[in-house]
Amino acid sequence: MRTKVLLLVLAVAALVAAPAVLSPGLVNASIQMLIAALFASAFSLLCGQAGMLSFGHSAYFGIGAFATIHAMNAFNGVGLLPTPLLPLMGGFMGLLSGIAAGWFATKRTGVYFSMITLALAELLHALAPHLKEVFGGEAGISAMRMPAWGFTFGSNVEVYYLTLFWVLLCLVLLYLYTLTPVGRLTLGLRENTHRLRFLGYNVHRLGVLVFAVSAMFSGVAGALQALNIEAANYVVLDMQLSASVVLNSYIGGVKVFLGPAIGAALMSFFGYAVSDLTRSWLLYQGVLFVLVMMFLPDGLVGEFAKRVREGRFGLGWERLSAGVLFVVALGFAIVGFVCMVELAQRFFSTDYRSMIVGTPWPPVTLFGREWLPFSAVTWGLPLGLMAVGLGLLNFASRRLDPERGGVS
Amino acid sequence: MSTPVLSLHGVRKSFGPIEIIRGIALDVVPGERHAVIGPNGAGKSTLFHLISGQLTPTAGEILLDGLPIGGMPPHLVNRQGLARSFQITNIFPGLSVFENLRLAVMRRFGLEFVFWRRASRLKAVTHLVDELLAQVRLEKRAGVLASELSYSEQRSLEIGMTLASDPKVILLDEPMAGMSHEETEYTVGLIREITKGRTLLIVEHDMDVVFSLSDRISVLVYGQIIATGTPAEIRGNLAVREAYLGEEAS
Numbered sequence: 001m002r003t004k005v006l007l008l009v010l011a012v013a014a015l016v017a018a019p020a021v022l023s024p025g026l027v028n029a030s031i032q033m034l035i036a037a038l039f040a041s042a043f044s045l046l047c048g049q050a051g052m053l054s055f056g057h058s059a060y061f062g063i064g065a066f067a068t069i070h071a072m073n074a075f076n077g078v079g080l081l082p083t084p085l086l087p088l089m090g091g092f093m094g095l096l097s098g099i100a101a102g103w104f105a106t107k108r109t110g111v112y113f114s115m116i117t118l119a120l121a122e123l124l125h126a127l128a129p130h131l132k133e134v135f136g137g138e139a140g141i142s143a144m145r146m147p148a149w150g151f152t153f154g155s156n157v158e159v160y161y162l163t164l165f166w167v168l169l170c171l172v173l174l175y176l177y178t179l180t181p182v183g184r185l186t187l188g189l190r191e192n193t194h195r196l197r198f199l200g201y202n203v204h205r206l207g208v209l210v211f212a213v214s215a216m217f218s219g220v221a222g223a224l225q226a227l228n229i230e231a232a233n234y235v236v237l238d239m240q241l242s243a244s245v246v247l248n249s250y251i252g253g254v255k256v257f258l259g260p261a262i263g264a265a266l267m268s269f270f271g272y273a274v275s276d277l278t279r280s281w282l283l284y285q286g287v288l289f290v291l292v293m294m295f296l297p298d299g300l301v302g303e304f305a306k307r308v309r310e311g312r313f314g315l316g317w318e319r320l321s322a323g324v325l326f327v328v329a330l331g332f333a334i335v336g337f338v339c340m341v342e343l344a345q346r347f348f349s350t351d352y353r354s355m356i357v358g359t360p361w362p363p364v365t366l367f368g369r370e371w372l373p374f375s376a377v378t379w380g381l382p383l384g385l386m387a388v389g390l391g392l393l394n395f396a397s398r399r400l401d402p403e404r405g406g407v408s
Numbered sequence: 409m410s411t412p413v414l415s416l417h418g419v420r421k422s423f424g425p426i427e428i429i430r431g432i433a434l435d436v437v438p439g440e441r442h443a444v445i446g447p448n449g450a451g452k453s454t455l456f457h458l459i460s461g462q463l464t465p466t467a468g469e470i471l472l473d474g475l476p477i478g479g480m481p482p483h484l485v486n487r488q489g490l491a492r493s494f495q496i497t498n499i500f501p502g503l504s505v506f507e508n509l510r511l512a513v514m515r516r517f518g519l520e521f522v523f524w525r526r527a528s529r530l531k532a533v534t535h536l537v538d539e540l541l542a543q544v545r546l547e548k549r550a551g552v553l554a555s556e557l558s559y560s561e562q563r564s565l566e567i568g569m570t571l572a573s574d575p576k577v578i579l580l581d582e583p584m585a586g587m588s589h590e591e592t593e594y595t596v597g598l599i600r601e602i603t604k605g606r607t608l609l610i611v612e613h614d615m616d617v618v619f620s621l622s623d624r625i626s627v628l629v630y631g632q633i634i635a636t637g638t639p640a641e642i643r644g645n646l647a648v649r650e651a652y653l654g655e656e657a658s
Contacts, residue, residue, distance in 0.1 A: 181519040184527045188511045191500035198460065198498075200486035200515040200573055209521060 015164055019157045027156050029272040033265040034160075034167045035224050040249045040264035041174055041257075042217030047246070048254030049178065050210045051190030052106070055114050056121025057218055058241035063097045063124075064090030064219025065226040065236055066135060072143035072226075082148035087166050087223040094219015095212050102211025106204055109193060121242055128234035140233030143226075156228075163224050170217050175257060177213070186210050247289050253299020262301050280345050287337075322399035329396055333389030339382035342366055347373055412471075413438045413607050414459070414490070414577050419468035419478070421451075421458055428454045430631035431468070436577065441608045443618045446628035447651075452611045453495060455628065456581050459609075460492045461485035473576060486515075491570045492579035495611075497562045501555035505546055505565055508554050509537045512572030536572075543602055544568035560591040564598060571602060578603065580610045584617055596621060619643070627651070 019027050043057050064087075071089040075081045081089060105116040128135040135141070145153040153159060177183045185206055188196045197203050226232045245264070252263020267285065274281040296303040346352055346364040355362050363370040371378045412435035421429040428451045436442045444452055457463040459470060461482035470478035477485050500508050510527065513536050514520070528534070541547045544564040549557060554565060563583055570578055583599065584592045596617055599608070612618050618625060619639045626636040629651045635642060642648055 177523060179526050179528065181514050181522045181525065181527045181530070183523070184507065184511060185514070185520070187503060187507070188500055191502050192498065195498045195500060195569075196511070197482045198486060198492060198494075199512050199569065200483050201520060202483050206520070 012168065015168075019160050024156060027160050029269060031156065031160050031163050031224075031228050032272065033268045034163050035221050035228070036245075036248065036264035036268040037261035038167045038170050038224070039218055039221035040245055040252065040260035041171060042214050042221060043245045044249045044254045044260040045174060045177070045186070045217070046210060046214035047249060048260065049183075049186045049190060050207070052109070052207070052211070053114050053246070054105075054117040054211075054214075054242075055239075055246070056101075056117035056119075056242050057214075057245050058237050058239070059101070059121040059124050060094045060098055060215035060218040061222035061225070061241060061245075062232070062234070062237040064094045064222025065232040066141070066222075067093035067219070068223035068226040069141050069143045069232040070134075072145070072230075073141070076146055083145055083153055083227070084148060084151075084162055084165075086227055087220045090219040090221075090223025090226070091216045092219070094222070095216035097219075098212035098215025099208060102208040102215065106207030106211055118239075118242075121237065122239070125234070125237040125239070128237055135234045136232070137234075140231055140235075142231040145227060145230055159228055163228065166220060166224055170220055171258075171261065174217060178257065182206075182209065247285070249299075251289060251292050251299055253302025253305075255298065256302045256305050259299050259301035259305075263299060266300070278342065278345075280341050283341060284338075319400065322396050325392060326396035326400060329389050329392030331389070332385050333393060336382045336385030336387075336389055339366070340379075340386065343371060343378060343382065410437050412436055413473055414609065415471045416459075417469045417471075419455075419458060419470060420466045421454055421463060422466045427466075428631055429458065429465070432628075432631070432633055434626060434633060434636070436607060436609055438576075438607050439605065440623040441603060441610065441621055443610050443612060443622035443625045444628055445612070445615070445618055445625060450628045451631045452628055453581060456492065456579055456609075456611060459485075460490065460579060486573060486575075489573075489576035490579065491573050491575035491577075493563075493566045493570045493581055493583060495581040495585060497559075497566060499554045499562060499566055499569065501553070503554060504551055505554055505557065506537060506541070506550040508565055509540050509568055509572060510534075512569040513537050513540070516573050540568045540572060543571065544598065560587055560595060563587070563595060567595075567598065567602065575606075577607045577609060580608065580612075582611055582613060584612060584614050592617065 018030060022030065039057075039061055043054065046057075047053050068086050068090045071081055071086055072083075101117070101120050105113055105120065108116060129137060145159070147153060151158050151162075153162065178186075185196070185201065188201075189203065189206060189210065193203050196206075222236070225236070244267075248264035248267045249260035250263070251267060252261065253259030270285065270288075271281065274284060278284075292300065298306055343364070343366060346366065352364065361373045363372045365371075414434075414436040416432050416434040419429055419432045420427060432455065444455065446452055454463065458465050458478070461477065461480050461484070464479040468478065469476060472485075472488050472490055475488060477488055477490070480488070500511065503511070510533060513533050514527075514530075516536075517530070517533060519525075519530065519533070538547075541550055544567055546557075546561065546564060546568065549561065554562065557565060567580070567583065570580070580599070584595055587595060592614060599610075600621065610618075610622070612621075622639060624636060624638055625642045626633050627642065627645075627648050628634075634651060635645045635648050637645065
């Protein structure tokens with residue numbers, strides 16, 4: 001318990017100190033990470049705690065973003081809604097739309113619930129380009145962040161702190177929610193809706209409430225996004241955002257409170273770091289998701305929390321050496337796989353096809369080396385690395401697993 | 409005999425062209441343990457579903473303390489003072505035993521859409537949960553996940569959840585199904601204890617249990633009650649013996 005609090009204090013301190021040491025590009029990435037973290041936490045209230053998997057959460061994020069952009073233009077940053085309070089607008093509209101959509105969606109459970117949320121979000125996405133007044137058509141709508149309360153909000157460091165404040169506030173509120181009677185009932189909704197009904201609870205109303213709260217915090221996340229980029233475009237309503245919040249949350253682990261937030265922050269940093277380096281980054285993201293689901297079904301944070309609970313971090317020479325071997329083997333496998341994908345991507349690209357004039361086919365450059373398309377080394381090396389890596393991984397994980405004769 | 413707390417008149421239920429419940433009249437008086445027995449497919453579970461609000465009767469009237477509850481949604485039936493358990497264990501498997509009971513107890517205090525208080529600081533709720541834990545003898549298991557309890561402990565937990573709302577009438581649907589002899593004996597003792605001063609309507613297959621536990625028995629055969637009476641009367645009833653007990657004894 002005490003270590004937990006200490007870790008949290010350290011994490012918050014690091015977040016507050018971050019802009020002092022980060023480059024402007026990284027501050028921008030951090031803002032995106034914070035927004036993604038809040039969005040994933042809001043989503044996971046519904047998905048992880050209430051057990052209702054929504055495939056259309058981009059709708060409430062988008063509604064929050066557009067509501068904020070319109071409020072920015074309408075109030076010009078003065079009067080009732082100065083710039084720092086604009087996320088309230090996003091939250092309010094998220095709440096309203098959540099009540100309306102949730103009323104329909106929570107009439108059904110399971111797959112049917114997911115389908116309704118998906119349909120509602122797609123409806124909005126299809127409608128948006130035609131409502132130019134509201135969604136601004138292809139170009140979207142832009143607005144200006146106005147100075148308020150002595151801040152200009154001109155630099156992205158100020159935007160960072162504004163975002164940090166709102167994200168931390170919302171995370172605290174979401175955490176406190178889990179401690180209240182209605183928060184406990186939310187878990188009951190996930191575990192056994194039928195039983196809850198026979199205990200005298202109106203489960204439809206409860207479902208609508210959880211849905212609306214989740215949509216409200218999603219709206220705040222959308223509002224922060226709108227504030228950050230000073231614009232909103234209807235592509236924000238796209239299915240892709242709905243899908244990525246699902247993936248991010250599961251990678252982090254939907255059943256632990258900070259799991260989704262950490263998962264989303266990691267994945268949006270991954271996107272920021274890797275999307276500049278390679279065109280295949282979506283493939284890597286997908287592979288990562290599949291691997292996490294296969295080997296760590298509770299998510300990264302969920303699995304970590306479970307091991308801490310079970311006290312499975314006993315150190316000793318043998319365990320330590322097996323752990324090091326595991327990491328090295330994982331490195332081998334990753335390097336082999338990345339080589340493979342990058343080579344394939346280059347050989348199958350249209351650029352490469354246009355370079356082919358007669359035989360022999362020209363080599364491509366990767367990692368400062370020339371690779372020929374029909375050489376054994378080109379394909380043998382990455383495959384060999386992968387094979388060695390996977391073999392060692394298998395060995396190391398057996399050494400680490402007491403149930404399979406490893407050291408404990 | 410005092411006024412019945414639960415009474416059914418001419419209750420019928422059809423699924424398509426098939427009539428499962430064919431006109432039932434039943435009175436349960438306050439404080440009695442009343443068992444419903446009958447061969448498989450007689451409609452015992454359907455009858456419970458009708459009373460608890462899971463199904464709506466096609467015809468007839470169900471009164472709880474004089475108030476019609478036929479066709480009322482389950483959560484409102486529960487609030488009128490009728491709680492039930494299920495044939496297949498129906499608990500919150502991923503939550504602790506304590507949490508299971510707390511969810512059941514909170515409703516009694518009207519704590520449904522409350523997000524300005526901490527659940528752990530609700531003294532009256534916690535107190536009542538502790539009381540229930542003691543009643544169903546699960547004090548030592550409070551922190552364990554419900555899914556990790558033994559089968560009979562899970563049934564005890566469910567009985568505890570049924571008691572949580574302090575109902576006028578308790579419906580138990582085959583509480584002893586699938587239990588070993590020792591477990592059955594244990595659970596019968598538990599039910600006897602917790603239903604003191606309450607009204608119980610129970611469906612059960614184990615005849616020893618039924619005859620030792622109940623004050624009155626109703627025999628349901630093909631959607632109709634063919635006899636109601638004390639255990640001794642039922643045992644002596646010729647129609648019952650022919651329709652039911654004869655088969656069961658063999």
